[in-house]
Every structure is written in C-alpha cells, then in structure tokens.
Amino acid sequence: MTEDRKERQREKYRAADPAEGPLTTDQGVAVDHTDDSLTVGERGPTLMEDFHFREKLTHFDHERIPERVVHARGAGAYGYFEPYESCAEFTRAAFLQDPSVRTPVFVRFSTVQGPRGSADTVRDVRGFATKFYTSEGNYDLVGNNMPVFFIQDGIKFPDFVHALKPEPHNEIPTGASAHDTLWDFVSLQPETMHMMMWLMSDRAIPRSYRMMQGFGVHTFRFVDARGRGTFVKFHWKPKLGVHSLVWDEAQECQGRDPDFNRRDLWQAIEAGEYPEYELGVQLVPEEDEFNFDFDLLDATKIIPEEQVPVRPIGHMVLNRNPDNFFAETEQVAFHTANVVPGIDFTNDPLLQARNFSYLDTQLIRLGGPNFAQLPVNQPVVPPRTNQRDGYHQTAIHRGTSYSPNSLGGGCPAIAGADGYAFSHYAERVEGHKIRKRSESFKDFYSQAALFWNSMSDWEKRHIVDAFRFELGKVEAVHVRERTVEQLAHVDYDLASQVAQGIGVALPEPGANNHKPQASPALSFDNLQGDGSIRTRQIAVLVTDGVDTGQLTQAQEALTAQGAVVEALAPHDGKVRGADGNGYAVDRALPTVASVLYDAVLLPGGPTGTPDLASDSAAMRFVRDAYRHGKPIGALGSGVGILASLEPEGLHIASGHGHVCADRGVVTDATTGTASEEFTRAFTEAIAAHRHWDRPQVRC
Numbered sequence: 001m002t003e004d005r006k007e008r009q010r011e012k013y014r015a016a017d018p019a020e021g022p023l024t025t026d027q028g029v030a031v032d033h034t035d036d037s038l039t040v041g042e043r044g045p046t047l048m049e050d051f052h053f054r055e056k057l058t059h060f061d062h063e064r065i066p067e068r069v070v071h072a073r074g075a076g077a078y079g080y081f082e083p084y085e086s087c088a089e090f091t092r093a094a095f096l097q098d099p100s101v102r103t104p105v106f107v108r109f110s111t112v113q114g115p116r117g118s119a120d121t122v123r124d125v126r127g128f129a130t131k132f133y134t135s136e137g138n139y140d141l142v143g144n145n146m147p148v149f150f151i152q153d154g155i156k157f158p159d160f161v162h163a164l165k166p167e168p169h170n171e172i173p174t175g176a177s178a179h180d181t182l183w184d185f186v187s188l189q190p191e192t193m194h195m196m197m198w199l200m201s202d203r204a205i206p207r208s209y210r211m212m213q214g215f216g217v218h219t220f221r222f223v224d225a226r227g228r229g230t231f232v233k234f235h236w237k238p239k240l241g242v243h244s245l246v247w248d249e250a251q252e253c254q255g256r257d258p259d260f261n262r263r264d265l266w267q268a269i270e271a272g273e274y275p276e277y278e279l280g281v282q283l284v285p286e287e288d289e290f291n292f293d294f295d296l297l298d299a300t301k302i303i304p305e306e307q308v309p310v311r312p313i314g315h316m317v318l319n320r321n322p323d324n325f326f327a328e329t330e331q332v333a334f335h336t337a338n339v340v341p342g343i344d345f346t347n348d349p350l351l352q353a354r355n356f357s358y359l360d361t362q363l364i365r366l367g368g369p370n371f372a373q374l375p376v377n378q379p380v381v382p383p384r385t386n387q388r389d390g391y392h393q394t395a396i397h398r399g400t401s402y403s404p405n406s407l408g409g410g411c412p413a414i415a416g417a418d419g420y421a422f423s424h425y426a427e428r429v430e431g432h433k434i435r436k437r438s439e440s441f442k443d444f445y446s447q448a449a450l451f452w453n454s455m456s457d458w459e460k461r462h463i464v465d466a467f468r469f470e471l472g473k474v475e476a477v478h479v480r481e482r483t484v485e486q487l488a489h490v491d492y493d494l495a496s497q498v499a500q501g502i503g504v505a506l507p508e509p510g511a512n513n514h515k516p517q518a519s520p521a522l523s524f525d526n527l528q529g530d531g532s533i534r535t536r537q538i539a540v541l542v543t544d545g546v547d548t549g550q551l552t553q554a555q556e557a558l559t560a561q562g563a564v565v566e567a568l569a570p571h572d573g574k575v576r577g578a579d580g581n582g583y584a585v586d587r588a589l590p591t592v593a594s595v596l597y598d599a600v601l602l603p604g605g606p607t608g609t610p611d612l613a614s615d616s617a618a619m620r621f622v623r624d625a626y627r628h629g630k631p632i633g634a635l636g637s638g639v640g641i642l643a644s645l646e647p648e649g650l651h652i653a654s655g656h657g658h659v660c661a662d663r664g665v666v667t668d669a670t671t672g673t674a675s676e677e678f679t680r681a682f683t684e685a686i687a688a689h690r691h692w693d694r695p696q697v698r699c
C-alpha cells in the first residue's frame with residue numbers, strides 16, 4: 001500500500017484533531033470522563049443529573065431516520081461532468097454549453113426492493129441518480145440502469161411497490177422479487193412485461209456500478225434559447241463496458257460480501273480508478289412525435305437506438321468518496337422536478353407522478369421542509385427564497401418574506417422572462433377530464449419481444465433460467481400459469497421453456513402478431529467497452545514451492561494493464577517460493593471466494609504445487625470460476641491442478657504450441673515463464689469478461 005493510501009486510511013478513522021481541544025457536550029462544555037456514568041458510589045444507581053450521560057444516550061436514541069420507501073440501499077460518490085461541445089442547438093441549459101466548464105455532481109446508486117441493510121447483488125433494478133450542481137441551480141437526473149419501467153401511470157406505483165416489497169404478513173423475502181405478490185401483480189398487469197424481461201436478464205445483477213448503463217427512462221424535453229422544444233431521452237454509458245454477474249454467483253456473493261457493489265465503487269475511487277460514464281441523448285424533433293409505433297410518453301418503451309442513434313454530449317467522472325455516509329449518501333434528496341432552464345417535462349403520466357412524489361416523501365424522510373439546506377443538497381448558487389421557518393431551519397433570514405413587497409428590499413426580485421429564470425415550456429394542451437389510459441399505450445408485448453429477439457443465445461438461456469427460478473418460488477400455481485400465458489404473448493418458445501421448468505401446462509400460442517424485430521444495441525455482446533482489463537480483480541492461487549519468478553512476471557504484466565492482482569494462499573502471511581524466498585500473501589483462501597474475483601491464475605513451480613490440489617477451498621475456487629464462465633490461466637504445474645478437475649467435466653484445450661486458449665481457459669504447461677503470448681491470451685480472455693459457451697461441470 002502506498003504512503004498516500006495509508007494516510008487516507010488513517011484520515012478516515014480520525015474523528016477530530018485532539019490539538020483542537022477536548023471532547024465536549026453539545027453545549028461545548030468540556031467533558032472529563034466519558035466511559036462511566038455518574039453513580040452513587042461504585043455500585044450505586046445512576047444519577048439523573050449526569051447531563052453528559054443523558055445527552056449522549058438521548059442523541060443515540062434518535063439517530064435513525066426513516067429509510068427511503070424504495071431504493072433504500074445505496075452508495076454514493078462525488079465527481080464532475082463536462083460537455084464535449086456546446087449543446088445550444090437544442091438546449092439552453094448552462095451546464096451543457098461550454099466544454100471548459102466542469103459541473104460538480106453527486107451520484108447515488110441503489111437497489112430498489114431491499115432495506116438499507118440488504119445485500120447488493122440481489123436481482124433488482126439499480127438506481128442511478130445524478131445531482132448536477134449547475135450554475136443555474138440543481139438539476140437531478142433520477143434514472144435507473146434499465147431504460148423502461150414496470151408501469152405506465154404513477155397512480156399504480158403504490159400498488160406495484162406493495163406487490164414488490166416483502167409480503168406484509170411475514171416481511172419475506174428481503175431484497176428479492178421471487179415471491180407470489182409480485183408475480184401476481186405482474187401477471188395481471190401486462191404493461192409490466194417489457195420491464196420484466198429486463199429484470200430477468202443479467203442487467204439485474206451488475207458486476208459493478210462502474211459497469212452498468214443508466215437511463216433517464218422518460219422522454220424529457222430540451223428547450224433552446226428561443227423556446228423551441230426537442231424530445232430527449234438520456235443515456236449513461238460506462239467506459240469500462242457493461243458487465244454482469246451470473247445468478248448462482250450473485251446469490252453466493254450475497255453471503256460472502258453483502259457490500260460487493262458498494263465496496264467495489266469505494267475501492268476503485270480510493271485507488272484512483274475513477275469511474276467514468278458518457279452521457280448520450282436521443283433527440284426527437286417535436287414534429288416527429290407521432291412517427292413511432294409506440295407513444296413517446298409511455299415509459300414502458302424504448303426508442304431503439306437503430307431508429308434514433310444516441311448522440312454523446314459529455315462525460316462524468318466520479319473521483320471522490322463521501323466523508324460520511326449518513327450526512328451525504330443517506331441525506332441526499334433527488335427529485336425529478338429539480339430541473340434547470342433548458343430542461344423540461346413531458347406529459348408522461350409516470351413522470352408527472354414522480355414530480356409530486358419525491359418532494360412529498362422527503363418531507364417525512366428528512367424531517368421537514370428545510371432539507372435543501374443540508375450540505376449535499378445545497379445548490380452552488382445561493383438560494384434566495386421567501387420560504388421561512390420549519391423544522392431544522394439553520395439559516396438566519398433577515399427582512400420580510402413576501403411578495404409583492406414595498407418595505408425595503410427584503411424580498412428577491414423576480415427575473416424577467418428573458419432572463420436566466422426557468423419558464424415552463426408553453427405547451428398547448430386541451431381535453432376533457434377523464435380517467436382513461438391512452439390507446440397508444442396499449443401494446444404491451446412488441447417491445448418485450450424486441451428485447452428477447454435482441455438477446456444472444458447465452459443471454460436467452462440466462463433469462464429462461466431467471467424466469468424458472470423466480471416463478472419456481474411462487475406458491476400459487478394459477479399465478480405461475482398466468483405469467484406463462486403472458487410470456488406466450490412475448491415469445492412462444494420462451495413461454496414453453498419456462499412452463500416446462502416450473503411444471504405448468506404449455507399455453508396456447510398467444511395472439512402474438514408483432515414483427516420479429518431486434519435491436520442489437522441491447523445485447524451485452526455489443527456493450528463490451530474499451531476492451532481493457534482495468535480494475536479487474538485477478539486472484540493468483542499460491543502455495544509453498546511456487547515459482548516466484550514466474551509469479552512476479554505474470555503479476556507485473558497484469559498490473560501494468562491496470563488489473564488488481566491478489567495472491568491467495570491456504571494461510572495468511574507468506575509462502576516459501578521454490579527459490580527459498582518468502583512471497584507475501586494478500587488474503588487467506590478461507591476468507592475469500594471465487595465469486596469476489598473476475599479471473600484466476602494458477603502459477604506453477606518446479607516441484608509442483610501439491611498443497612493446492614489437496615486444498616478444498618482452492619479447488620472449489622477453481623471449479624466455481626470455471627462454472628461462472630470466468631477466465632482461468634495456468635502455467636507449468638498449475639496446469640496439472642486444472643487437469644485434476646477434468647474428470648468433473650472441466651475442459652482444457654490441448655494443442656501443439658506452448659499456449660493453448662479455449663473459451664477463456666489459457667494454459668501453458670511447457671514453460672516456466674509467463675510469456676508474452678500467454679499474457680496476451682490471458683488478457684484477451686479477461687477483457688471478454690465471461691465465457692458462456694463452456695461445457696457444464698459436475699459439482
């Protein structure tokens with residue numbers, strides 16, 4: 001660990017500088033003792049007059065606030081956003097005008113269903129909420145890692161969330177969607193089908209917050225300086241590519257490291273590997289509003305990228321971890337209605353509901369109307385409002401607080417219509433007051449089918465497995481059957497495979513008359529990123545007798561490319577290399593597992609590495625890495641360890657050359673060095689992330 005990192009480690013535990021003075025009460029009175037309460041004699045009762053004791057306990061008793069009603073578990077980071085060029089052509093938003101202007105941001109990633117203390121790697125949507133502290137006030141882009149939503153109208157949100165959340169009688173399951181009430185709702189509300197396809201895909205188990213997309217979901221509106229509107233959909237794309245876990249691994253991760261995604265984000269930023277995302281927009285001129293076979297106001301629909309390409313307009317870098325989780329990540333308050341001049345709403349009924357809901361819920365979650373004064377929520381431009389008083393008011397306002405006002409300038413002036421002020425887009429609307437879903441919202445299956453058709457074979461396999469897992473946990477047989485009937489409207493083959501897995505009758509082919517269209521941009525195969533292996537976690541399994549020269553060579557080659565290499569051994573401390581020298585172990589095998597790493601390397605040694613082959617944790621590590629499609633490298637006698645798993649079905653290519661590579665397993669049994677050829681082949685295997693076409697292993 002570098003000195004700089006060590007210092008940062010120390011810094012995060014440092015409460016206050018002792019040189020600044022002693023411990024005090026809330027009133028600033030110095031305390032002489034904080035470990036024993038004031039009692040009558042050594043064994044007597046505690047005295048009421050111990051104000052330090054009472055204050056300390058009282059404050060502790062009031063430390064909790066309500067968690068978010070959804071998206072309770074999250075992780076946040078600060079950073080900045082820079083546009084690539086001026087976007088004046090379609091928006092007047094100040095932070096999108098000048099490439100030399102950096103706008104500070106705070107981002108919170110989250111899961112939706114589980115409580116604050118639930119595990120990270122559950123099957124769920126991930127929130128991706130960004131607060132831009134712009135020169136014209138705060139703009140919040142409150143998105144998810146999936147571009148569509150479950151419902152079309154926000155009035156269904158309480159119903160949907162009640163169905164999704166743990167069931168009311170026993171509060172089970174935590175952080176999971178595999179239960180009766182959710183699937184009951186889903187099977188009765190077919191507008192959910194498109195989103196359920198996304199939720200059953202690997203998008204719902206991202207490898208890292210740094211490796212997932214983000215979407216604004218709704219169609220918003222850009223407004224230029226002349227007041228002209230353009231429809232816009234927002235996309236975040238991670239520089240490292242889009243990568244996911246596999247379900248079996250995600251489940252094990254929930255136990256091995258419930259903080260897996262949170263830790264990953266934190267550690268990458270601490271290591272200076274700053275997550276980076278490109279912001280892209282799909283732009284639709286207002287006159288083209290009705291040129292699509294779906295409604296732009298329907299949040300259960302995407303605009304296929306092949307139809308309207310995503311135009312990159314800027315990038316965001318996250319480069320600072322918060323200092324205090326509660327103060328920043330917990331108290332941050334995002335709101336879809338926090339917009340700035342140049343960005344406006346559309347009549348999407350889901351968006352309209354959100355524009356009410358966030359502020360409303362934050363009034364209770366953050367205890368009153370003054371939470372915009374919390375440091376993480378404060379705009380960089382000083383607010384000048386007529387809002388006064390209320391719980392937790394920290395400002396000392398002077399003067400009057402009403403308008404119009406003639407008594408001495410106590411009230412801020414109103415910016416002119418041609419000033420920088422926000423003025424709502426002057427959309428013309430008219431109609432009768434009715435409760436009715438638009439006919440243009442009623443195609444529930446075409447885009448669910450589009451998503452399915454866009455998947456590669458391995459993605460389809462994972463989706464079928466996910467449906468089988470989830471519905472297999474549903475007790476009510478009629479709910480299973482009804483869901484399969486819905487799936488038959490999406491794709492009959494999909495429905496049949498699911499039906500077979502969950503033991504229900506095959507449905508009649510659905511009235512499915514959508515054209516077999518695909519959008520290649522939706523497949524993981526086309527979202528691989530820049531092909532680098534930066535920040536990938538590589539485990540090297542070592543034991544006494546290892547060839548330290550070969551090990552160091554491989555380690556240096558991988559770290560030079562930005563990968564993080566950790567040596568794991570059956571015990572902590574050091575292993576004795578074949579040359580007699582000690583080699584430092586990073587972690588003991590019993591404390592870790594393959595699910596916490598992206599790839600594994602087995603170096604060899606002149607006398608072989610028999611200890612490893614007989615270590616059950618090490619062998620399980622290799623087996624799991626193989627099952628989960630992870631890259632595996634082996635050198636010299638390390639290849640023998642892999643070979644010992646061949647009877648279980650693990651496949652190793654054999655060839656005439658030194659280096660053999662097949663479906664992410666890269667070996668070189670003939671040499672004692674990590675040659676350039678080996679390193680290149682292993683690096684390519686890691687960059688591909690996973691290798692799904694391997695034969696199954698028996699274990």
Ligand code: HEM
Pocket residue numbers: 067068069070071074108109110126127128129142143144148149153154155157216217218299332333334350353354357358361362365
């Ligand atoms: C496109 C659909 C939606 C997306 C992308 C979305 C996204 C998010 C995200 C990312 C958060 C977490 C914010 C944070 O990190 O603090 C959140 C929280 C929340 N969402 Fe949504 N949401 C959607 C739909 C809705 C709807 C329809 C409603 C209600 C009508 C709603 C109500 C809430 C509430 C009440 C919270 C908790 C906010 C807080 O306590 O600060 N959401 N949502």
